[in-house]
Amino acid sequence: MARRKRAILDYCGSSSLNYHRPAVVAWWSAAFPGFGHTLLDMHVKGNVLFLFEIIINFNSKLNLAMVYSFIGDFKHATNVINTQWILIYIPFYFYCIWDSYRTAAKLNLLYTLTKDQPVEMNVLDLRSLETCFLDKRLPWVASVWSILLPGLGQLYTRRLIPAISLLAWSVAIYVNCHELQGMQLFIIDPAKVNESIQVIDAEWFLFIPSLIWGSAYDAYSKTVETNHLFEEELSTYLYREWGANQSRLNI
Amino acid sequence: MSNILCLFRPSLSVELLLTELQRNKIKKSDISCFILKAQTPFKNGLTDKDPTETTSLADLGFIFATVFGVVGASIGFRLTLGPIIWGIVSSIIGFLLGFIIDYFFTRAYKQKSHSFVLISICCRSEQETLIKKIAETHQVLGLTVIES
Structure with missing residues (x-):
């Protein structure tokens, strides 16, 4: 029995040690605190940070200030921000980035220690509660589902915990930002474009690009990783059970 | 045989x-x-970049899409078509830009190679057609018979 397992599979999904570029993980923590940890399969930490990000960002009106800053309206940007909350935000934000970078670097070391060992893992977890199994899935399909509604790609690529939390947050963010309402108004009557802009809540709306692209990236990269894991597990099995040493070979 | x-x-x-x-x-x-096994071209040290790492071809695309999406959606509040359309358009532009950069500049050390499984089956001559038929129904990539 290996001291460190390379991969596991249970009814909540699969998880494996993989190489992650620390800078990329740190970037996703910067785009949306919590995403970096989700990418590293640290779902409790990731969800706590995700929740904090939304509470602190919403109360400090940081996104709104960002909108004003990008437009060039710096006076409004200064006025709209809540000083108390923004001062909480700063250490929180940098902790997320630092912690995910550090963790990714450490996990890479564990990956190099374990990557040459054969993959011995459960490939099917059959339960009355939920069934999960290892097979190959299409990375682009996963990312397209997540672009359509963040969380669906995670469901497709058997990441049950991030799928549930992302779906919940997607609903909360979509409903609060009124993007779909604005889109509907615009499609029904393109002349009402100003009305459709006014209906959108900028504070909530700015969560959307990070949410969509972050979950699309997560779904894509995890599908690639799990496909790789599948191949390695199959190779281990075939080598052990069907290798040349197990049979008489005459060519 | x-x-x-x-x-x-x-x-x-x-x-x-x-x-x-x-x-x-x-x-x-x-x-x-x-x-x-898919062969990786070279390795420098244990902790260096892992060449088998396959996900990174789309790394920059997703990152640029987010950056462009946030900025584009913000500026979109001032433009005629509004934040949704500008957000989507700038996200797509960002994704393509990031993907193109990754594709041309980072592809060199990420040449993707595939693993394959080679199966050798020893059988009597009359079983050949049956085995061929079974292999064909299971997405065989190539097949050869060695008479001995």
């Missing part, structure tokens, strides 16, 4: 094929599997 060599991509169909062969009275001891 003859020997059939067939090549597969690693997938569930390999295991299905092995089960199917056993069901058709081909003994396990007559079958051997070989893994043709």
Whole structure:
């Protein structure tokens, strides 16, 4: 029995040690605190940070200030921000980035220690509660589902915990930002474009690009990783059970 | 006696094929599997960038899409078509830009190579057609028969 397992599979999904570029993980923590940890399969930490990000960002009106800053309206940007909350935000934000970078670097070391060992893992977890199994899935399909509604790609690529939390947050963010309402108004009557802009809540709306692209990236990269894991597990099995040493070979 | 060599991509169909062969009275001891591992060009040190890491071809695309999406959606509040359309447009532009940069500048050390499974089946000549038929229904990539 290996001291460190390379991969596991249970009814909540699969998880494996993989190489992650620390800078990329740190970037996703910067785009949306919590995403970096989700990418590293640290779902409790990731969800706590995700929740904090939304509470602190919403109360400090940081996104709104960002909108004003990008437009060039710096006076409004200064006025709209809540000083108390923004001062909480700063250490929180940098902790997320630092912690995910550090963790990714450490996990890479564990990956190099374990990557040459054969993959011995459960490939099917059959339960009355939920069934999960290892097979190959299409990375682009996963990312397209997540672009359509963040969380669906995670469901497709058997990441049950991030799928549930992302779906919940997607609903909360979509409903609060009124993007779909604005889109509907615009499609029904393109002349009402100003009305459709006014209906959108900028504070909530700015969560959307990070949410969509972050979950699309997560779904894509995890599908690639799990496909790789599948191949390695199959190779281990075939080598052990069907290798040349197990049979008489005459060519 | 003859020997059939067939090549597969690693997938569930390999295991299905092995089960199917056993069901058709081909003994396990007559079958051997070989893994043709994808070869990675070079390695410098343990902790260096991992060349087998396949996800990074889209890294920059997703990152740029987010950056462009946030900025584009913000500026969109001032533009005629509004934040949604500008957000989507700038996200797509960002994604393509990032993807193109990754594609041309980072592809060199990420040449993707595939793993394959080579299966050798030792059988009597009259079993050949049956085995070929089974292999064909399981997405075989190539097949050859060696008479001996």
